[in-house]
Amino acid sequence: MKLELPRGMRDIESEDLAGINLVRDRFFETARLFNFRMMEPSPLEMLSTLEAKSGASISNEIYAFKDKGNRDVALRFDLTIGLSRYIVSRRDLKMPAKIAAFAGVFRYDEPQAGRYRYFHQWDIEVYGPFSQESDAEIIEFVSVFFKKLGLPVSIQVNDRQLVEEFIRSRLGITDEQKVLEMFRAVDKVPKKGAQGVIAEYKDAIDPAKLQKLIDFSNTRGNVRQVAEKADVEGLQGWQKLTGLMDSLATRKVEAEINSGIVRGLDYYSGMVFEVFEASGEGGALVGGGRYDRLTEAFGRKDIGATGAAGGIERIVMALQKHGIVETSAEPLVYVAYATDEIKNKAIEIASVLRNSNIRTDHDMLGRALRKQMDDASTKDAAFVIIVAPSELAENKVTIKSMKEGKESKHNISNLVGDIRNFLKT
Template structure:
């Protein structure tokens, strides 16, 4: 029996890593005042098409249900959260929502992403303003800090700035042209410049296309970019918006940011600031990405609110943690309760139940195996309590450190009165 292509089972360690990221994300989500929710895993196909158009069918799982309705599995959280937020007419604004869970995409499986994978997501809905954008970027930076990841950079850009440069270069305001050039720029991280030129040169002036691609390679701080490029020629509103965003982030203590004119995000609904997160020393690609997407709330019928948000790929982040040799810290110390013989089993079970009642993770052999086999099964435990007849006669049990092998005794009376004393 095999799984469908692109699917996998998530075993113990993988689940532990996912829960590690989830724990850090939920803690930050709460610190920053985001309301955690889980939007429906199934949407009407028409709702998903609102975000990405009919072509999205090629990238998602969709089917007809028993009521002959066209439905689809969620491929991200932005659609569900935006559907929810735009439908809540009385919701207090700005509304801050967050989610974490599994999503489905019918993409070609790749390293760090199967067709079912996990995402974290945060969104702010309300009147568009710079501080909402800054807060989204700030919490994103803090999440990677809390996971102890190093050499993380957040590349920021503004879609309207790039669009205005394209229009100026081609001396045109053709929407088809702008869309094609944005797609060309979006490919710069995955393909060589020549490959992109070859793909588009039959439709567009090669020299002007070259100018767009050279522009997309500019990156650095505000000061560095202004030395590399005459920013006076750029759309002033967009450039000033980026400068103000950098000022806000500096005020918030976020320093791992830079301008990157090659970041445009491929989806058409982005309407302003966009950003992506990278490990500078990894080839995995973007670990998270987001920006302002007021066009999506409008598509859902709400002209009065805007939105900005970010989503990150959990499995890809875990791969980055492994590359950087960042080990997920253990949040629990497990205790293995063992027994010398069958007569001691009842007392051992009672002790295990006592520990669990006091929220101490405890394991005990259920198969009646000998002590040697119990020891072999307890490799993940920090400590072992061993119930033996000699110690039990004296009202004690043996306490063994499973890491260094040191042993001592603890009285049953003390264990009963203060179960957590064994962890001290």
């Protein structure tokens, strides 16, 4: 029998898992600081729920199937939809509700380097308020999170209302479908280039008007710089965006306006933002915005919603590139024994160290002392405790530094404290 995984799946090995755990720990820490409530939405949803967000065509991009009760179900492809379903169904919850989640998701995308069909996401949402302060809260959370990771990033903010007003008032396009097509077109520019997008939409959108929108989308900078470059004066969306930038400045969050950030999903209804490595290399690490249309589609016009999601594996790759991820946070102590007769004493010592919260390993194969020392070296142990008959008769053991090669004898009754002192140096 050939043992293989389905296409697009992988086993997550210890090095990658260490990065995922680092991101998870910093995310949980930030969620606690901002008083977000942690939860995990169901991994299995009714297909109709997912289609409410993304349309019937979404079934081609996800794992959808009939269960044994002949119901159309699907694996979650993000966390936003499950969290939103949960919130709108809980009329007993007090608003605002600040929710955070960290979990795996499934997408039936074409596998690529660093992109698999199962991956991890973190997600934060603020439900209830329609105010800009909840938008700013989301962006500040993301800023603090990346500071805790030690990864320099660029936060780029826009407002879809501003872009829509520009399309309607400056370009004279009022048809709803045409407006949405303009959004989809400008969202493709970073990947396909301006000329490629104009060629793709030449039969659907006036090329001259699309070129004006693309020129507008290339405007970036602070409030003053964008106001000088782009025709935004008098637009209500511009007033909203400047108000958001003022709130971010109060929170000491560094961000810039990028008029090309529109996010491809049609349910976004206001502020949108993306986060990139400060170097500008690679795709977005985080994306988010205001999506009141989603909670409305679920039957709750009274609930506003704003949030963000980050791809964990992509963030881990950025951390690895900057040398931030460590495979192990704590040094290892290895307990070795010279003869089989004192093996149980070595195991007892290892257990005492573990119960004292010291990372410890020992031989389980009954190997000779020399082979145990080789095993300790292979496992990158910082110190080896050698249990030998002559020292044990005096209630002592030998501690060897694997880095320096120095050895010293220690009383077993003081071993935990002595090892802790060694680990601090």
